[in-house]
Amino acid sequence: MLERIHVIICGGEACSKQEAKDIKREFDRLLEQEGLTDEAKTVMTGCMGLCEYHPVVVMYPGEVFYQNITVEAVATIIEEHIKHGRIVEQYRIPEPFDRGKIKNISQLKFYKMQKRIALRNCGVINPLDISEYIARDGYFALAKVLREMDPKTVIDTMKQSGLRGRGGGGFPTGLKWEFAAKSVDDVKYVICNADEGDPGAFMDRAVLEGDPHSVLEAMAICGYAIGAHQGYIYVRAEYPVAVERLEIAIRQARELQILGRNILGSHFDFDIELRLGAGAFVCGEETALIASIEGERGMPRNKPPFPAVRGLWGRPTNVNNVETFANVPVIFMKGADWFKNVGTEKSSGTKVFALGGKIMNTGLIEIPMGTTLREAIYDIGGGIPNKRKFKAVQTGGPSGGCITEKYLDTPIDFDNLVELGSMMGSGGMIVMDEDNCMVDVARFYLDFTVEESCGKCTPCREGTKRMLDILNRICEGKGTEEDLDVLERLGKMIQESSLCGLGQTAPNPVLSTLKHFRSEYEAHVYDKVCPAGVCAKLTTFTITEDCIGCTKCARNCPVGAIHGKVKELHHIDPALCIHCGACKVACPVNAISTKPVMKEEHAHV
Amino acid sequence: MKSIEDLIKLRDSARKNINMRLNPGSIRIQIGMGTCGIAAGAKHVYQKFQEEIREHNLKNIILTPVGCMGECAFEPLVEILESNGNHTIYCQVSERVVEDIVEEHIIGGAPIEKYFLSAIKR
Ligand SMILES: Cc1cc2nc3c(=O)[nH]c(=O)nc-3n(C[C@H](O)[C@H](O)[C@H](O)COP(=O)(O)O)c2cc1C
Numbered sequence: 001m002l003e004r005i006h007v008i009i010c011g012g013e014a015c016s017k018q019e020a021k022d023i024k025r026e027f028d029r030l031l032e033q034e035g036l037t038d039e040a041k042t043v044m045t046g047c048m049g050l051c052e053y054h055p056v057v058v059m060y061p062g063e064v065f066y067q068n069i070t071v072e073a074v075a076t077i078i079e080e081h082i083k084h085g086r087i088v089e090q091y092r093i094p095e096p097f098d099r100g101k102i103k104n105i106s107q108l109k110f111y112k113m114q115k116r117i118a119l120r121n122c123g124v125i126n127p128l129d130i131s132e133y134i135a136r137d138g139y140f141a142l143a144k145v146l147r148e149m150d151p152k153t154v155i156d157t158m159k160q161s162g163l164r165g166r167g168g169g170g171f172p173t174g175l176k177w178e179f180a181a182k183s184v185d186d187v188k189y190v191i192c193n194a195d196e197g198d199p200g201a202f203m204d205r206a207v208l209e210g211d212p213h214s215v216l217e218a219m220a221i222c223g224y225a226i227g228a229h230q231g232y233i234y235v236r237a238e239y240p241v242a243v244e245r246l247e248i249a250i251r252q253a254r255e256l257q258i259l260g261r262n263i264l265g266s267h268f269d270f271d272i273e274l275r276l277g278a279g280a281f282v283c284g285e286e287t288a289l290i291a292s293i294e295g296e297r298g299m300p301r302n303k304p305p306f307p308a309v310r311g312l313w314g315r316p317t318n319v320n321n322v323e324t325f326a327n328v329p330v331i332f333m334k335g336a337d338w339f340k341n342v343g344t345e346k347s348s349g350t351k352v353f354a355l356g357g358k359i360m361n362t363g364l365i366e367i368p369m370g371t372t373l374r375e376a377i378y379d380i381g382g383g384i385p386n387k388r389k390f391k392a393v394q395t396g397g398p399s400g401g402c403i404t405e406k407y408l409d410t411p412i413d414f415d416n417l418v419e420l421g422s423m424m425g426s427g428g429m430i431v432m433d434e435d436n437c438m439v440d441v442a443r444f445y446l447d448f449t450v451e452e453s454c455g456k457c458t459p460c461r462e463g464t465k466r467m468l469d470i471l472n473r474i475c476e477g478k479g480t481e482e483d484l485d486v487l488e489r490l491g492k493m494i495q496e497s498s499l500c501g502l503g504q505t506a507p508n509p510v511l512s513t514l515k516h517f518r519s520e521y522e523a524h525v526y527d528k529v530c531p532a533g534v535c536a537k538l539t540t541f542t543i544t545e546d547c548i549g550c551t552k553c554a555r556n557c558p559v560g561a562i563h564g565k566v567k568e569l570h571h572i573d574p575a576l577c578i579h580c581g582a583c584k585v586a587c588p589v590n591a592i593s594t595k596p597v598m599k600e601e602h603a604h605v
Numbered sequence: 606m607k608s609i610e611d612l613i614k615l616r617d618s619a620r621k622n623i624n625m626r627l628n629p630g631s632i633r634i635q636i637g638m639g640t641c642g643i644a645a646g647a648k649h650v651y652q653k654f655q656e657e658i659r660e661h662n663l664k665n666i667i668l669t670p671v672g673c674m675g676e677c678a679f680e681p682l683v684e685i686l687e688s689n690g691n692h693t694i695y696c697q698v699s700e701r702v703v704e705d706i707v708e709e710h711i712i713g714g715a716p717i718e719k720y721f722l723s724a725i726k727r
Contacts, residue, residue, distance in 0.1 A: 012718075021689070028626070028690045044691055046723040114675075123637055123674030123684075125623060132669075134612065135619035143609040202640075209639045210672015241640050256606050256615075265607040361726070363677040382726075 005040040005082055006112070008058040012047025019055050020044065026074040031082075040082050053093055060112040066091040113380050115342065117350050118166075118203075118326040119366045122210030127245050130252040133213040139258055141332035142217050145224060146266040154225040155181060160336035162348035163328070167193055167284075167321030168399065168425050168501070170347070170414035173328075176318060179308035180226040183316035188228035190219050191293070191312065191319045194235035194242070195277050195284035198397035199448060200428035203352035204322035206364055208235065208242035211326065212249035216272055218320075218328035220263065223270040226318050231272040234289050236279045246274055281398075281452035285500050286319040288454065299456045300500035321426070323352055343369030347413035355381045357430035358388060367412070374408040377431055388433035392516065396425030398445045398452075399505030401512025402438065421512040423505070437534035438517040439524055443471040445509035453502065460503025463494040467510060475535040479525040488514060533594025536579045543570050543583075546591035553583035553592065622667055625688045631665035632711060637682040639673030645680035646699070653703040654683075661712060679722060685710060696722040 007027055011020040027042045050056045053067035057077070064087055066077065073091060080086045116122075125132035133139070145154055159174030180188060192215055196204040207215065219231040235243055250272055253259040261269045275293050282288050283298040290312050292298035311317020327349055331339045340348045347369040353376060356362050360382030367376060373393060377383065384390055392402040401422035403410075410416050417424050432441065446468045455461045467490055470483050491507030491514075498504045514521060523529045530538035543553070549567040554560075561577045564570030572583070584592040606612055621628045634654060638647045647670075654668050674682050679696035683706065686692055693716045695706060702720055710716050718724055 021691075024690060032626075042690065044693075046718050046721045119675070122639075122672040123635070123682075124671060126669040127672055128670065131615060131619035132623055134616045135623050137616065139612060140609075140616075143612055147609060206639055206673040206675075239640070241643065258606065264609065264612065361676065361678050363679075364673060364675040366675075 006060040007040060007042045007082075008060065009042060009044050010048040010050065010054065010056040010058075011044040012051070012054075022071050023055055023057065023069055023074060026071045027078070030075060030078050034078065034083075036078070036082060040078075050093075056093075063112055065093040067093045113371060113375055114366055115350050115368050116366050117330050117339075117342070118207060118214075118323050118352055119210070119364070120330065121214065122206055125211065127210055127212055128248055130213060130249065130256065130258075133211070137333060138213050138329070139217055139264075141329035142220050142258070143264050144332055145221050146264055146268055151181060151225045151227065154221065154332075157331065157336045158225070158328075161331045161339040162336075162343075162346075163324065163331065163339065164347060164414060165321055166323035166327075166351065166426070168396075168423070170424060173320060173324055176308060176320070177222060177225050179306065180228075180316050180318040183309050185316050187230075187315045188226055189312045189315055189317040190222045190226070190228045190231040191286075191289070191307075191317055192219055192231065192233040192322060192325055193284060193286065193289060193319055194233055194239075194322045195289060196236065196239075196322070196426065197279070197281035197284045197452070198399075198426045198428050200356050200397055200430050201354050201426040203354055203364055203427055205239050205242055206352075207322050207326045208239065209245055212242075212246045213253065214326045214329055215246075215322055216249060216253055216259065218325035219272055220259065220270045221328055221332065222318055222320065222325070224268050226316070228318070229269050229271070231270065232275050232293060232312070233272060234275045234277055234283075234293060237276040238279045243274065243276065250274070280454070281448070282454040282500070282502050285502060288500070289319065290317065297454075299454045300502075302499065323427075344411060344413045346415055351412065351424065351427055353427045353429045355429050355431070357394075358384050358433040358436070359431040360385050369413045370411040372409050372411055373403065376412065376429065377408070381431070384431065384433050388435065391432045391434050391436060392438065392513075394422075394430040394432065394441065394445075394509070395428065396423040396505075396508070397428045398448050399423060399501065399508055400425045400428075401508045402432070402441070402516055404516045421515060422508070435532055435534070437530050437532040438513040438520050439471065439474055439530070440532075440534045442510045442513045443468065443475060446471060446506065449502065449506040453506070457497075457499035457503060459494045459497040460499070460506060463490055463498075464503070464506050466490060467494075467507065471510070474521065474524045475530075476537045477524070477528045477535075479521075481525060484514065484518075484521055484525065536581050539579060539581075539594045540574065541572050541577060541579065541581070541583060542593045543572060544591045544593050545569065546589050548589055548591070550588060552586045552588060556582045556586035558582060625686045626690055628665075629688045631667065631688055633667040633669065633686040634711075635669055635671045635684040635686070637672070637674045637680060637684075638670035641673055641677040642680045642682065647681040649700055650681045650683065650698050650703055653700040654707070657703060657707040661707065663707075663711065666711070676722065676726070679726060682722070685716075691716075694722040695720045696725055 009020050009024050024042050031037050055069045057066045057069045080088045155178050163173045164170040194204055259271050277283050280298050283292045285300045288298045288300040307317040307319050343349050350366050350368050352366045365380050392404050394402050403420050407420055414424050450464045450468050453460045473479050491511045494507050495504050523531050533539045547569045554562040559576050559578055561573045562570055625633050636647050636651045658666055681698045683695045683698045
């Protein structure tokens with residue numbers, strides 16, 4: 001799926017399906033004839049709703065709509081548009097036309113904006129069959145490296161590609177390999193970090209499950225470059241499908257002598273084993289991960305020395321993330337310059353994001369760096385469901401922060417996200433709408449880090465717990481003015497004094513919501529109101545006109561605070577209500593409102 | 606394998622299985638079977654395809670699991686690739702839909718638009 005251009009052909013039943021088929025066949029025939037099948041791909045979709053222009057062909061990128069296309073016109077489009085990048089005005093649907101008519105624009109956009117490098121084989125090949133990976137040029141990068149390149153050239157290629165680590169930190173991969181290569185030792189190791197602990201991120205799992213060989217191939221290339229002969233994949237046991245497919249992949253690769261001794265007839269030996277993790281977040285931190293493989297308790301240690309100098313069993317070790325590795329074979333097949341041209345100046349290539357939360361199309365998307373947040377959320381993700389208003393997007397999981405509407409047009413790359421007080425992290429992207437309480441969101445992430453803190457250093461162990469206590473207090477309506485200041489001060493202190501990345505980033509969700517949504521915190525503290533109606537204690541439950549008088553709420557209320565006759569509008573007595581939310585759960589017609597009555601009114605009570 | 610030449614040989618013979626155009630008259634059925642697909646019932650869908658293929662005694666069908674296709678909200682996903690180059694993605698496929706797909710699309714040659722990903726996803 002590395003094609004530069006997508007040709008979308010409308011094949012709706014309503015018009016003439018046969019014509020569309022003929023057009024597609026002509027495209028495929030000519031593309032094949034011209035040797036362009038690697039560059040352009042044709043896709044037939046269902047009816048687009050543009051029947052008046054039929055037959056319609058849409059070209060991506062650029063979203064150019066061509067109308068009344070005939071089989072004869074195909075040659076012109078290939079010659080002009082695909083080969084020379086010139087729009088064929090003669091067939092173009094004149095602007096402005098009513099784009100609202102386009103029925104499956106969502107899917108069209110889905111094609112337009114994605115670029116699959118790391119996920120190139122996911123959903124395309126059978127991951128249980130090594131020959132399908134090979135059919136898509138799998139292991140040819142390794143073969144090429146072993147036959148044509150010395151380790152230094154491999155590292156130079158990686159440096160030139162500009163690939164940066166996808167595990168969160170964004171450290172240049174070529175540079176990391178160079179450090180490991182320069183460490184002198186006859187035993188070195190390659191580790192693939194497949195711990196993937198961020199709640200909401202599952203791209204590494206998708207790669208391991210859908211294309212395990214790409215990781216094996218890249219690890220072998222890395223081993224050759226740094227002078228290692230053994231690799232370990234540290235994968236959480238909670239990913240049983242990934243574990244099984246990796247085991248099968250390793251076995252098949254060994255059978256074909258792609259792993260083991262004298263790989264592909266060369267003098268290079270390399271083998272890979274799995275190590276299963278128990279699913280602790282901190283074990284994703286590379287030094288803790290190494291300790292865990294060694295059989296020690298999974299706790300981080302001070303850096304330096306970095307793993308490239310002293311890693312697994314004291315030997316030089318290179319640790320990379322799954323997605324980082326998945327990009328590597330492509331760099332050698334297509335060239336470092338090709339890769340460098342994708343994405344932005346300082347962040348080349350693509351990034352896979354897991355879209356979740358209040359978004360139409362939850363799922364995995366791979367987009368070139370530099371795509372804006374708005375494009376990712378609205379054009380690819382389809383926007384917010386139920387006509388709700390966008391509030392914030394959380395990136396970077398428990399280490400990241402929230403980004404508001406104002407910054408949605410920021411191009412996504414490592415540095416921009418950090419500047420906005422968030423980070424790339426492993427690529428979770430959780431969208432929030434007006435029904436999300438930002439204090440509650442911050443509390444959710446902090447709750448996670450408190451659970452996952454390994455306890456080795458005090459700021460992280462004690463500090464995050466104190467911050468969580470304060471947040472709990474605020475959500476219960478017992479927050480004070482001082483609390484907000486303490487949160488900020490404590491957060492900064494923890495960032496500066498924690499031992500590892502876990503503690504250093506744990507306050508981010510709180511600090512970024514405090515910065516962008518301070519008024520929401522203040523509503524909790526001063527007005528004792530949760531504007532989003534999430535924090536039960538600070539929420540006024542009322543019954544709206546939608547009530548059908550079914551009496552379910554009254555029967556479920558534990559304190560008898562709800563009155564009303566059958567088939568008539570019910571009422572909640574605020575003096576008796578204990579804000580448990582049982583009525584909201586019980587109501588079959590969603591007639592229990594949690595919106596604050598009026599902030600001003602409430603403040604004077 | 607001892608050399609890149611062996612790799613090339615294997616690649617060229619394996620290409621038939623994933624590029625249907627090199628394999629006239631055959632159909633490849635891909636079931637999205639990442640954890641997301643499996644959780645949505647892809648294993649049952651896979652088994653149902655196996656049964657249907659056996660029952661109708663269909664030849665030249667390649668039925669294969671693949672990884673996550675990214676549209677996790679619309680799982681289970683099934684992609685049908687034909688030797689004329691057509692790709693069809695069906696979404697939220699149930700065992701009953703499998704019967705329809707086999708009878709109408711695979712045997713009858715008429716894709717069922719109402720189950721298309723592009724029809725359900727708006
Ligand atoms: C608390 C914590 C958790 C981490 N979890 C992961 C993880 O799940 N997967 C990962 O690849 N890197 C994780 N990292 C980053 C690793 O320490 C390391 O930087 C990374 O694996 C390097 O690979 P890369 O250069 O390819 O990104 C984590 C770091 C910290 C501090």
